[in-house]
Amino acid sequence: MQITVEIPDEIAERLEQTRGSLSRRLLEIIIADAYHCGKVNTAEVRQILNLPSRLETHAFLKRMGVYLNYDEAELEQYLQTLEEFRGQ
Template sequence: MQITVEIPDPIAQRLDRAWGDVSRRLLEMIVADAYRCGEVSTAEVRQILQLQSRQETHAFLKRMGVYLNYDEAELAQDIQTLGKFRAQ
């Protein structure tokens, strides 16, 4: 899907000087907010922004001030996985 946003030229030019690629910045802001609201996963963030790795995705979210969605079930799974590795 392609979305068009109308911004007056003088403001767009000022934002472009401040942010660089305004289109990319807007996409990043939308994706970060969608992740924050639970609408997209980290894998989808990575896919949308064409990031190279999970670490790059986590770094992006950190830069945007978004905490990873990590619930108790995921913590329990990680503890169980850690226990398996320690037993080996």
């Protein structure tokens, strides 16, 4: 889906200068909010933003001030991984 946002040129130019690509920044804000609201999960955040790893995804969410949402399945997976590391 493609969405068009109308912003006056002089304001758009200032916004581009301060943080780089305005379209990328808007996408990041929308996706961080969607994650915060439970509309997307970390795998979807990673896919949409084309992030290289889960750690990069977590770092992105941290930069955006969004706490990680763990559902039961994710928590169980993390606990299992932790147990495997402890066993080594």
